[in-house]
Amino acid sequence: MATSQISSPITATLSTTSPFDKLDHVVAIGGGHGLGRVLSSLSHLGEKLTGIVTTTDNGGSTGRLREAENCIAWGDLRNCINQLTTRPTVASQLFEYRFIGQSELAEHNLGNLMLLAMDQMSVRPLDAINVIREMLDVKSSIIPMSEQPTHLVAVTQTRQRVFGETHIDEMSAMPQSLLLEPQVSATPEAIQSIEKSQLLIIGPGSLLTSIMPPLIMPEIQQAIAKSKAKKIFITNLIAENSPAGHISKSALLKWSTDITTLTGPDAILINAECSKSKGDYYYRDIASKTSPYHDRIKLKAALIDVYNEISLETMTVTN
Numbered sequence: 001m002a003t004s005q006i007s008s009p010i011t012a013t014l015s016t017t018s019p020f021d022k023l024d025h026v027v028a029i030g031g032g033h034g035l036g037r038v039l040s041s042l043s044h045l046g047e048k049l050t051g052i053v054t055t056t057d058n059g060g061s062t063g064r065l066r067e068a069e070n071c072i073a074w075g076d077l078r079n080c081i082n083q084l085t086t087r088p089t090v091a092s093q094l095f096e097y098r099f100i101g102q103s104e105l106a107e108h109n110l111g112n113l114m115l116l117a118m119d120q121m122s123v124r125p126l127d128a129i130n131v132i133r134e135m136l137d138v139k140s141s142i143i144p145m146s147e148q149p150t151h152l153v154a155v156t157q158t159r160q161r162v163f164g165e166t167h168i169d170e171m172s173a174m175p176q177s178l179l180l181e182p183q184v185s186a187t188p189e190a191i192q193s194i195e196k197s198q199l200l201i202i203g204p205g206s207l208l209t210s211i212m213p214p215l216i217m218p219e220i221q222q223a224i225a226k227s228k229a230k231k232i233f234i235t236n237l238i239a240e241n242s243p244a245g246h247i248s249k250s251a252l253l254k255w256s257t258d259i260t261t262l263t264g265p266d267a268i269l270i271n272a273e274c275s276k277s278k279g280d281y282y283y284r285d286i287a288s289k290t291s292p293y294h295d296r297i298k299l300k301a302a303l304i305d306v307y308n309e310i311s312l313e314t315m316t317v318t319n
Contacts (some may be wrong), residue, residue, distance in 0.1 A: 143193065157173065201233075
């Protein structure tokens with residue numbers, strides 16, 4: 001853990017290479033736009049980077065496909081692949097094409113339908129994703145948290161069950177617990193990636209519905225515990241419109257560790273105009289000036305900087 005201090009961003013000066021330069025494998029976990037943004041910011045890592053994607057979304061085009069075809073949620077997987085494309089091509093534009101009009105295809109995304117088509121051809125979901133990655137020349141790996149359909153369920157303090165992500169985000173208070181229904185197995189490649197990772201990035205995104213679904217899976221928890229990776233949690237730029245948006249960051253972390261077997265992160269990255277480090281909290285300017293999302297270039301610099309700082313602190317304590 002970091003010692004309490006306030007300082008400017010530091011870089012490794014003890015050698016010609018920083019701890020971040022020596023990383024062999026980085027894993028990011030989450031869903032929604034947040035995970036895609038993180039993967040995009042670290043796309044320079046190529047094959048050293050893996051995204052493990054939440055597959056419980058039940059809204060929009062994805063939700064309609066899930067209801068009709070009993071499939072996993074393809075939307076966030078598609079978005080992460082798209083975020084990792086290095087340049088626009090006809091293929092990438094087709095993959096992101098969204099149908100218009102009033103027909104049954106309206107608002108459906110062609111990429112989602114392509115992935116669903118391969119799924120119905122009995123192609124393993126991960127293999128279907130890899131086909132698209134190869135088509136779009138995406139080097140980093142994208143892995144669904146599970147290849148089996150499942151839904152997120154929240155249990156309230158009064159033991160009522162709230163089914164599905166869209167309803168969970170509308171709850172008035174934090175749930176007592178979260179579970180997957182039905183219980184499904186984690187994708188083996190996701191477990192392997194976590195176990196060999198040296199840096200594990202969690203967030204940003206909706207805590208309950210984008211971040212927590214993989215983390216409540218026992219196999220994922222065991223893999224994280226087995227891994228020796230440093231863990232960085234990225235907070236949202238603004239309070240999310242869900243129960244998690246109404247409690248403090250420390251309360252969120254306590255709630256998360258209470259319902260899982262996981263320990264807290266080594267660093268919590270928070271947007272701020274002035275850079276400083278205080279305890280486990282690392283404040284950096286990571287907001288985009290032109291969009292409501294994290295700035296890719298700033299986020300990349302902040303993640304490298306924070307990883308270097310917590311790694312050097314560990315080295316200092318060890319020595």
